Amino acid sequence: MTYFNLDHTPYEEGRERLDSVKNVTVQFLPDGSFQSPEGNGSYTLSKDSIYLNLNGKKTAFKYEVNNSKLMIESYIKRPEYLIRSRLYLE
Numbered sequence: 001m002t003y004f005n006l007d008h009t010p011y012e013e014g015r016e017r018l019d020s021v022k023n024v025t026v027q028f029l030p031d032g033s034f035q036s037p038e039g040n041g042s043y044t045l046s047k048d049s050i051y052l053n054l055n056g057k058k059t060a061f062k063y064e065v066n067n068s069k070l071m072i073e074s075y076i077k078r079p080e081y082l083i084r085s086r087l088y089l090e
Contacts, residue, residue, distance in 0.1 A: 004082040
């Protein structure tokens with residue numbers, strides 16, 4: 001996760017913060033479902049976006065597949081800053 005000011009410059013209060021997760025398994029199944037430590041849900045694809053539905057909440061991510069690796073990215077806008085979240089899955 002990376003923190004930015006609303007103008008996309010580095011957010012000073014989040015500069016030293018590093019949020020990361022390693023060794024978590026998420027399994028995307030051909031029937032449109034997925035399994036993760038947070039629970040099981042469903043997914044749909046549309047152009048360059050993947051939509052995850054988990055516990056009644058739907059979240060959109062931009063996605064890219066390169067060399068059998070999946071990268072998903074989202075932006076969360078807070079009143080004082082932006083959060084960019086990137087996940088790299090193999």
